[in-house]
Amino acid sequence: MKLLSAQNITHSINDAKLFHNLSFDINSAEALHIRGGNGSGKSTLLRIILGITTPSKGLVELIKPDLKISYLGHKNAVKSYLTPLENLELLFHDAELKHAFKWLDQFGLTNVQDELTANLSFGQQKKLALIRVMAQSSELIVLDEPFVGLDQATADQLKNFLAKKLSEGVGLILTSHIDPMIECIELDLGV
Amino acid sequence: MFDLAFSNLHEILDMNGHGIYVWSVYALGISMIVISFSIAKKRIAGIQKKIKINNASS
């Protein structure tokens, strides 16, 4: 099932052209891996797909207008002056919250759950941010460099999670400069 | 209506003591307008030069 299609996306910021005439589709149960060097516009392309950034030319069409998307960009969207527990309580309720607590446990964050997030290490904050994606039920998952800052064990957990979601029919878009080890369709933006 | 309101240059500059106010206002006004014209012209010349160099190199 097609989730969204991008048609002739061209984008430039001021005078710098990032990419030209990109077209692709995203289907459920399919993973799209966007590759490219630093500054090639990977993150910008993700934001265009999400509808946050308006492309200079072209169109991103959501097949279902109320498609449920979970997203983690390079900003973690966690509040540094709250504890991990409070952060999750702010985001989730009921069943989702229970789910989130389960992931807190699996990521080994329960022993720091009452400390201020500002005092957590970079990797721990990243894990906390990932829980947002993991506890949400969604039809499309969009991740910007999800493996940066994660230790091997957590990266494996994330891979397993993504593989499981894919088999459940969720669509996946991610950027990563290391091989995600998931079966992906590749989209290369060049240097 | 078209008679000079003053009889000599000194009167024009003095304007019964109000000359300092009147002339300073006009001096500032004229110089601001002239300066902004010259700034705009300089900018155009600068950017035109840049574009020329760009076009020549590409």
Added chain:
Amino acid sequence: MVRLIKSEIFKLLKKLKSWLGPLLIMILVLIAFPLSIDISQFDLDKFYFSIIVVSILMTSFVATEGMFEEDFEDGSLEQEFLLEKDFYKLALAKIFVFVFLIGIPLALIGAIFSFANGVAFNSFAKVFLILSLSNLLLFNVFAFGNALSINKGAMLGVLSSLPLALPVIILLGSSIRTIQYGDGFISIIALMIGIGLLMSALMPLIISAALKTHID
């Protein structure tokens, strides 16, 4: 909407600095002013109100300074956009919460101090009402300024929202005069409520457009 209001209240209460800071500044200014002049020479009651008005202007600017900046910097705005597709509700909720948790306490402090400086006891409620309403207007105005300038510093915030705040200050000044001299109080309150409702409905629209442009 309830979700947003709840989480905004929760976040603001957790940030003691942003919440209590403006209230303390207000108290400080109102205490410092009489100490800085020669009370025996000046008739303090006559212009103490204008000190209250100016402190209200300053503290409400300080209070709203980081209103959208934090959500912008940590990426929460993008997440909110994915949920709601615009920021109307977020802006509405934030302004509502800020007015209730900071604006109304500020008005209360102002009213108490005016009471202590020669205002008759029965005008206490009137002063409080007027200060609360003007804070509603000011918080809307400064929220707009903050949404435009987000992380670009206070100077831009002041320049873009001060022209909007000045009419509010004039309105506040004249409404206080109606208390001092008697008549016209009801009509000015009606005017303030009208402007307040209109602004509260329209400002979030503009703020939403500005925030959308920022994350673009």
Added chain:
Amino acid sequence: MISAFIHKFSSPKSYVRLTEKLYPFFIVLGVSLLTLGWIWGLLFAPQDAVQGNSYRIIFLHVPSVIFAELIYFFMAICALMHLVWRVKLAAYLIKAAAPIGAMITFLGLFSGSIWGIPTWGTWWQWDARITSTLILFIMYLGVITLHGSFSNLIKADRLMSILVIIGVINIPIIKKSVDWWSTLHQPASISISGGSSIDPSMLYPLLISIIGLGFTLISLGILSSRSYIFTREKNKKWIAEHV
């Protein structure tokens, strides 16, 4: 339909072509009318019975104040075009007009306050009109600062347009409230731009100065918008024919 029409006639390319042709006429017209109006006003117009010669500031002050507001309204129309139809040229014009507007507003304020020294005996009076002109000046500064603070120029254009539109809604509110405030506060001060009827011998040079300053400012606007368009569109092919 409307959008297609607007875009056809508002491309930076056709704007630059058109204004290149118009500029010589405008600048000649502007400078000569302004010179005529000012010489007439300064040297030939009769002395004012009440204010003496200081009133001659009027030939600079009144045109400045008029264009201080007109330029802001012009910017507001451009802002609307930019936000509704995404006309790029409109944003360029706002960016070019704002400093000119700030300059002319400053000139209006400065000339008014100098005029105040012999007339009121003070260079600053909290008079309704001066106060609202001061706020207008702050608004221009806000627009300029806003556009300067963003590195992504598309964002800067859009946020600037939002601010300009809010500002233009605010102008009548400011005027109304400041008027209200000043009538509450002070006895009516001497109206600075003369009484109700103005003698033709003063009116004609005033009108000529207004028209002259108008053309001068349009010429200035053409120049500075051209330099800004070149800066923004320097990689476009059509630019080559203008360098």
